[in-house]
Amino acid sequence: MSKAWIVATKDMRIFLRKKxxxxxxxxFPLIVGIGLPLVLHFVGARQGGLSSTRLPxxxxxxxxxxxxxxxxxxxxxxxxxLVGEKxxxxxxxxxxxxxxxxxxxxxxxxxxxxPPIAAIYISSIVFxxxxxxxxxxxxxxxxxxNWTIGLILLLLxxxxxxxxxxxxxxxxxxxxxxxxxxxxxxxxxxPLAAIYVASEVGAISLDTKTLLIISAVILxxxxxxxxxxxKTFQREEILTKWT
Amino acid sequence: MITVENLTKKFGEVTAVEGLTFRVKExxxxxxxxxxGAGKTTTIRMLCCLISKTGGEATIxxxxxxxxxxxxxxxxxxxLVPDNVGLYDDLTAFENLDFYGKLYECPEERRxxxxxxxxxxxxxWERKDIRAGSFSKGMKQKLALxxxxxxxxxxxxxxxxxxxxxxxxxxxxxxxxxxxKKQGRTIFLNTHNLDEAQRVCDRIGIIxxxxxxxxxxEQLRESLSKPKTEIRLAQVNEALVSALRKRIPNKIxxxxxxxxxxxxxxxxxxxxxxxxxxxxxxxxxEVSQLVPTLEDVYLQIVKxxx
Numbered sequence: 001m002s003k004a005w006i007v008a009t010k011d012m013r014i015f016l017r018k019k020x021x022x023x024x025x026x027x028f029p030l031i032v033g034i035g036l037p038l039v040l041h042f043v044g045a046r047q048g049g050l051s052s053t054r055l056p057x058x059x060x061x062x063x064x065x066x067x068x069x070x071x072x073x074x075x076x077x078x079x080x081x082l083v084g085e086k087x088x089x090x091x092x093x094x095x096x097x098x099x100x101x102x103x104x105x106x107x108x109x110x111x112x113x114x115p116p117i118a119a120i121y122i123s124s125i126v127f128x129x130x131x132x133x134x135x136x137x138x139x140x141x142x143x144x145x146n147w148t149i150g151l152i153l154l155l156l157x158x159x160x161x162x163x164x165x166x167x168x169x170x171x172x173x174x175x176x177x178x179x180x181x182x183x184x185x186x187x188x189x190x191p192l193a194a195i196y197v198a199s200e201v202g203a204i205s206l207d208t209k210t211l212l213i214i215s216a217v218i219l220x221x222x223x224x225x226x227x228x229x230x231k232t233f234q235r236e237e238i239l240t241k242w243t
Numbered sequence: 244m245i246t247v248e249n250l251t252k253k254f255g256e257v258t259a260v261e262g263l264t265f266r267v268k269e270x271x272x273x274x275x276x277x278x279x280g281a282g283k284t285t286t287i288r289m290l291c292c293l294i295s296k297t298g299g300e301a302t303i304x305x306x307x308x309x310x311x312x313x314x315x316x317x318x319x320x321x322x323l324v325p326d327n328v329g330l331y332d333d334l335t336a337f338e339n340l341d342f343y344g345k346l347y348e349c350p351e352e353r354r355x356x357x358x359x360x361x362x363x364x365x366x367x368w369e370r371k372d373i374r375a376g377s378f379s380k381g382m383k384q385k386l387a388l389x390x391x392x393x394x395x396x397x398x399x400x401x402x403x404x405x406x407x408x409x410x411x412x413x414x415x416x417x418x419x420x421x422x423x424k425k426q427g428r429t430i431f432l433n434t435h436n437l438d439e440a441q442r443v444c445d446r447i448g449i450i451x452x453x454x455x456x457x458x459x460x461e462q463l464r465e466s467l468s469k470p471k472t473e474i475r476l477a478q479v480n481e482a483l484v485s486a487l488r489k490r491i492p493n494k495i496x497x498x499x500x501x502x503x504x505x506x507x508x509x510x511x512x513x514x515x516x517x518x519x520x521x522x523x524x525x526x527x528x529e530v531s532q533l534v535p536t537l538e539d540v541y542l543q544i545v546k547x548x549x
Contacts, residue, residue: 090329
C-alpha cells in the first residue's frame, strides 16, 4: 500500500471520529442537496411561481453552490489534518518514519480531498433528481444533468478542492489552532463568492465558456499554490516552525 | 554503529550544538546528559534525519545523515521515542501501532505479532481497543515505546523517556529499556535523570552545546571527583582541627561534628588520619567513605563550563 494512502486512510479514520469534521461533511451537502430543491418547490408553488425562463438561471446559480462547497469543505478537513498533527505534537515521530515529504503532503491532501468531493457528488445527485422532480412540470423537460453542472462537478469542483487543500497547507504552517486555520482557509471562497454574486446581478453569465475560463484560472492558481505549498511543506520547516 | 564527527548545528546566529565527536558501539546504551537547552534534542533530531546539520558528519551503520538517499535508509532502521509522545488521541492503541507498522513496511503478520508482543510486555494489551486520548501519561509513554519498536529497529533513540512520569511508570519504562538492551539493540538515550543514566547506560556523554566528557559512569566518577573520608567525632573544636592540619597535608572541611577529609588513596591514608586524630585527643565515633556520585561529577563539569 502506498505510504500516501496509509496516511490518508489514517486521517480519514480520525475525521470520522471528530464530530465537527463529520458535521461539516454532512450539513452543507444536506442543505444544498435537499434544501435548494425545497426552495424551488415552495417558491414555485406560490401564486405566480417561477417562470420557465427564470428557472434555468436560478438552477444554474444553485449549481454554483457545489463549487463553493468544494472550495470550503476541504479547508475544514485540511486544517484538522495539518494543525491537528501540530496540536497533538505527532509530527516528530511521523517525520522520523521512512516517508518522504511529498508522500506525506499527498496523503494529507488526499484525506482532505476525497470526503468533501464524495459528499458533494452524492448531494449533487440528490439535488439533480429532486430539482428535476420539482421543475419538470414547469419546464416540460428534465433540466439536469446538463453541461453547466457537469463542468462544475467534474472540472471546477475538483480544481477548487485542490486549490483549497493547497491554500490550507500554506495557512496551516502559520496557524496555531485548527479554527484559526479554517478561518484563514475560507478566504479561498471569496473569489468564487464574487463570481456567484456577479452572476446573480447579471454581470456575467455562468455559461459553458465562462465556466471554462474560470477553470483555466483556478488551474493556474492550483499550479502556483502547488509550488508554494511544497516549499512550505518541508521536513525541517515543519518540525522547527510548525511545532 | 553510530559515528559522529565534529557535528554542528546552528539556528541562525545561535549555536545549538558545536563540534560533537563520539561513537556508539553496537548493543551499547549511550546516555546523553545535559541541562535544558544543551543541545540533546537537537542532536537526536539530526541523527534521526529530522533536521539538517550545519557542519560535520554522522553515520548510522554505513549511512550518512547528510545524504538524502541515505536518510530514508536510516529512518527505516531506527526507532524514535520523542520527548512529546505524539500519539493520535482519536485512534486506539492498536490503531496507533498498526499505522506506524504500515509506514515502516512491516508485513501484516509480523506487525500484528509485534503489536501483541509489545502491548503485552508493557501491560497495555487489555486496552488495545481504547483510544490513546484516554490514556494516562505513563500509558502513553509506554505506547510510544511500543510504537518506536514496532518494526524491530536496530537502533533506538529516546528523548527523555521517563520525564514527568510517576515513579512506578518510570520504573516500568526503565525496566523495559533494560529488557530491550538484553536483546542487543543499540540505544541512544537523552536524559536529565542521573540515577537513570547510572542504572541504564553503558557510557555517558555530558553535553552543554559541546560534548564535555564521555565515559562509563564508573570512569566519570573516578576521573572527576576525589574520594572523601567522613569522620564523626565525639566533639569537634578549633584546637583539634588546627592540630590535625599540622599533622596531615589533606584538605579538611568541618561540618557539625564531622570532619570531611579529601583523600587520594583511602586504604593507605585513612589509618594515618585516624592516628593523627587520636593523638590530637579526638574521639572517633564513626568513619565512612564518601563515594562521589554521578550527580557530583555532572554538577562539577557543568559548573566548570559556566
